[in-house]
Amino acid sequence: MEANALKNNTAEVGRTEQVKARSLWADAVRRFKKNKMAVISLIFLLVLAGIGVTTLVIDWATDSSIYDEKVIDQNLMQRFEAPSKEHVLGLDEFGRDILLRILWGTRYSLFMSIAAVLAAGIFGVMIGAVAGYYGGRVDNVIMRLMDIVLSLPYMLLAIAIVAALGPGLVNVLISIAIGYIPEFARITRASVMTIREREFIEAAKAVGASDMTIIFRQILPNAMAPLIVEATMAVAGAILSIAGLSFLGLGIQPPLPEWGAMLTNARGYIRDAWHITVFPGLAILITILALNIIGDGLRDALDPKLKN
Amino acid sequence: MHKYIGKRLLMMIPVLIGVSFLVFFILAVSPGDPTRMILGQQASEESIQAMREELGLDNNLFVRYFNYMTDVFRGDFGTSWKTQLEVLPQVLGYFPNTVILSIAGILVAILIGVPIGILSAKRQYTWVDNIATVLGLIGVAMPNFWLGLLLVMLFSVNLGWLPSSGMGEGAALLPSLILPALTIGTGCAASIMRMTRSSMLESMRQDYIDTARAKGLKEGYITRMHMFKNALIPIVTIIGLQFGMLLGGAALTETIFSWPGLGRFMIESIKAKDMPMVLGSAMFLALMYSVVNLLVDILYAYVDPRIKAQYHSMGGKKRGSKRFEKQHS
Numbered sequence: 001m002e003a004n005a006l007k008n009n010t011a012e013v014g015r016t017e018q019v020k021a022r023s024l025w026a027d028a029v030r031r032f033k034k035n036k037m038a039v040i041s042l043i044f045l046l047v048l049a050g051i052g053v054t055t056l057v058i059d060w061a062t063d064s065s066i067y068d069e070k071v072i073d074q075n076l077m078q079r080f081e082a083p084s085k086e087h088v089l090g091l092d093e094f095g096r097d098i099l100l101r102i103l104w105g106t107r108y109s110l111f112m113s114i115a116a117v118l119a120a121g122i123f124g125v126m127i128g129a130v131a132g133y134y135g136g137r138v139d140n141v142i143m144r145l146m147d148i149v150l151s152l153p154y155m156l157l158a159i160a161i162v163a164a165l166g167p168g169l170v171n172v173l174i175s176i177a178i179g180y181i182p183e184f185a186r187i188t189r190a191s192v193m194t195i196r197e198r199e200f201i202e203a204a205k206a207v208g209a210s211d212m213t214i215i216f217r218q219i220l221p222n223a224m225a226p227l228i229v230e231a232t233m234a235v236a237g238a239i240l241s242i243a244g245l246s247f248l249g250l251g252i253q254p255p256l257p258e259w260g261a262m263l264t265n266a267r268g269y270i271r272d273a274w275h276i277t278v279f280p281g282l283a284i285l286i287t288i289l290a291l292n293i294i295g296d297g298l299r300d301a302l303d304p305k306l307k308n
Numbered sequence: 309m310h311k312y313i314g315k316r317l318l319m320m321i322p323v324l325i326g327v328s329f330l331v332f333f334i335l336a337v338s339p340g341d342p343t344r345m346i347l348g349q350q351a352s353e354e355s356i357q358a359m360r361e362e363l364g365l366d367n368n369l370f371v372r373y374f375n376y377m378t379d380v381f382r383g384d385f386g387t388s389w390k391t392q393l394e395v396l397p398q399v400l401g402y403f404p405n406t407v408i409l410s411i412a413g414i415l416v417a418i419l420i421g422v423p424i425g426i427l428s429a430k431r432q433y434t435w436v437d438n439i440a441t442v443l444g445l446i447g448v449a450m451p452n453f454w455l456g457l458l459l460v461m462l463f464s465v466n467l468g469w470l471p472s473s474g475m476g477e478g479a480a481l482l483p484s485l486i487l488p489a490l491t492i493g494t495g496c497a498a499s500i501m502r503m504t505r506s507s508m509l510e511s512m513r514q515d516y517i518d519t520a521r522a523k524g525l526k527e528g529y530i531t532r533m534h535m536f537k538n539a540l541i542p543i544v545t546i547i548g549l550q551f552g553m554l555l556g557g558a559a560l561t562e563t564i565f566s567w568p569g570l571g572r573f574m575i576e577s578i579k580a581k582d583m584p585m586v587l588g589s590a591m592f593l594a595l596m597y598s599v600v601n602l603l604v605d606i607l608y609a610y611v612d613p614r615i616k617a618q619y620h621s622m623g624g625k626k627r628g629s630k631r632f633e634k635q636h637s
Contacts, residue, residue: 148326153556153597160334160590163578240451244560247453248575263454267564270461277461281454288449 024302028225031301038297041290048287052106070097071104072255080273090275093265094255098275101257102283108258110287112169113238116176117231123177124184125227129215131185132192143189146182154179158241162250172251176238187230191223225302229295236291243284259284312615316605320598327594328380332373335587385588390580395588399570403592405475406569409492409562410554412485416493417500418547424497425504425543426536429512440501447498456491456564463487473566492561496550503546507539514538541612548604552597 032038059067075095083090089098131142149157161175195201196219204218243260245251252258254265262280269276343351343359351359364372379386385395428440464472464487476484511517512535520530559571566572570589577585609615 144322144326148323148330151323151327151598151601152330152594153553155553155557155559156590156593156597157334159559159574159578160331160586163586163590164334164337236449243451244453248560248563250575250578260451260453263457266457267460270457270465274461277454277457281451281457284451284454285446285449288451289445292445292449 024225028298028301032297035297035300037293038301041293041297044290045287045294048106048110051103052110055104056107067104070100071257072096080269080276082273083275089279090273092262092276093269093273098262098279101262102259102280105257105259105262105280105283108169108252108256109239109242109260109284110235112173112252113176113235113242116173116238116242117180117234119173120177120180120234121184121227121231124181125188125220127181128185128188129192129220132189133196133211133215133219135193139189142185146185149179150182154237155241155244158245159248159250162245167250167253169252172242172245175245176241179241180234180238183230183234184227187226188220188223191226192219195219195222229299229302232291232295232298236288236295239284239288239291312609313606316602320602323598324595327598328377328591329373331591331594332376332587333369335583335590336372336376337369380591385591386584388582388585390582390585395584398573398585399588399592402568402570402573402589403596405567406555406558406562406571406593409485409488409558409567409569410551412489413492413554413558413561414496414547414551416489417496417550420493420497421500422504422543425501426508426531428501428505429508430531432509437505440505444498444502444505447494447501450494450498452491452495453560453564455494456487456561459487459491460564473564475568488561488565488567491564492554492558496554499550500543500546504539504543507542508535511535511538541608544607544611545604548600548607552600552604555600556593556597 055067073096075091078091078095079093081087081091081095087097087099089102092098092101127142127146131139152160157179158175161178162171165171165174192215201214201218204214209218239259242251242258243263246253246258246261247263249264252261254261259280263277266277266280343356343363343365347355347359360366364375367375376386383396385399387394388398424440424443428437431437460472463470470487471480471484472487474484475481517530517534520534521527525534557571558567558569559575561567562569562572563575570593574586574589574593577589
């Protein structure tokens with residue numbers, strides 16, 4: 001009698017769950033949509049990325065003639081011109097349109113940051129997965145190495161690497177990426193270590209799946225949530241670091257329109273033209289703000305337990 | 309207690325070796341022939357070979373690292389390629405200015421971050437909390453070199469209240485310190501505020517707060533002695549971390565304000581391609597950062613009686629908790 005009731009009960013529970021069944025991702029999307037600020041930030045970022053892609057297409061279609069003419073070429077007659085109807089954000093110290101330079105700079109500030117974080121993510125995840133899955137001595141050696149990288153201040157590490165390799169797009173990318181590898185490795189390792197003990201991994205082993213299959217097909221898809229959050233935040237940090245390096249003259253070099261590089265000379269013209277200083281910095285601030293808000297929103301959406 | 313500190317000091321050794329090797333590895337294997345850099349492009353083959361031997365460049369990396377570190381322990385960080393000056397006196401000359409700036413910056417950050425964080429937690433979900441949260445988000449996202457430029461624009465150029473660059477001496481030190489300290493401290497203030505808020509919220513929900521209220525204690529006393537004291541550990545952690553970050557990352561702020569600190573000196577040395585100076589500065593900053601982190605760890609023992617208790621309690625219990633730590637780290 002009692003057993004029967006229990007059976008009915010569990011059947012009922014099973015049924016209600018079936019009705020409500022949603023995938024993890026659908027659930028997360030639903031929760032994310034409730035966060036208005038995060039949705040607005042995401043739309044802003046998608047628009048910005050769209051503009052960035054458009055400028056690349058324009059350059060490809062016009063063989064960079066618009067880029068050379070409007071973004072790079074100097075026009076000293078009109079330097080420091082204040083914002084007007086024709087030039088909404090004004091002209092810089094070489095008479096170039098600041099708005100166009102900011103829009104064309106998206107590829108350096110946003111896309112390069114994304115590329116650096118992707119690179120760091122790929123290496124970090126592989127390193128962390130190996131450490132977490134095999135454990136023992138492998139884990140110990142790898143994680144101590146990661147600790148050492150982490151025990152250097154991030155900016156100092158980036159500056160040291162750029163100092164050694166010299167400026168240039170690829171070198172800046174490397175210097176930004178290396179500092180983020182340990183963070184990804186740690187997060188991946190922690191997830192892998194918890195997931196590796198689950199029954200479905202045992203099942204996969206029992207049917208003879210190889211280690212690589214288990215790591216990449218079974219474990220990593222289940223460890224994605226914290227990685228996505230970390231990646232969003234890391235892109236924000238990378239934009240800041242690239243801008244900082246470029247501002248110091250160690251990153252992306254003028255006349256390329258990277259947002260931090262646009263501020264390199266601003267210090268000298270503070271008396272002459274406020275708009276040279278204000279707008280590129282505003283572009284950095286708003287983009288990072290948007291990324292951080294998206295990151296917070298994603299964390300709440302993907303792991304509601306963490307929300308305080 | 310002494311055991312705890314001793315253990316931390318021992319753990320420090322591999323970290324210092326690792327960090328110094330990493331810095332050495334990055335900067336010593338940089339492409340480009342240093343002998344050409346020193347002797348110029350016209351130098352003869354023999355003089356270059358002699359120079360290579362003098363610098364020990366033909367040895368393998370580990371030998372070179374070992375030799376470098378042996379010299380470092382003797383107080384010899386090498387000599388500049390450009391000016392032939394010794395590195396260490398230069399580094400020691402600039403470093404105190406970075407420390408002054410970092411301390412001022414962290415004080416600004418604490419004075420802004422902690423009170424706002426407490427207020428924000430006590431008034432959770434009110435307009436005070438909302439404004440503080442928005443300010444916190446902006447503060448974290450603010451590129452601090454841009455903030456520095458804006459501050460110069462407002463307070464030096466437009467209002468003429470404060471100097472825009474350099475480091476004043478004597479009574480002029482304070483005014484020259486304000487803008488750089490604000491610049492470097494704002495981002496930290498935002499982090500400290502967020503941590504203070506969440507940590508306070510955590511300790512506010514504990515049962516002993518209800519007990520304290522039931523005893524009839526005054527709210528201000530409860531906030532200070534029961535909530536804040538228990539919320540202190542994560543706050544101290546983040547302050548320590550941020551202070552280390554300031555020491556290592558002051559280059560940007562120092563550059564904007566022409567502050568004669570070690571970060572700016574390092575950037576200038578990089579531009580001058582003066583590797584011994586770069587290596588010396590970076591090595592010094594990295595080691596100092598590790599030492600600050602160690603000091604923060606030791607500080608825990610004073611802030612958190614639980615750590616002290618752990619080392620006074622039974623051996624068996626300690627071993628158990630250590631295993632726990634290991635599994636959860």
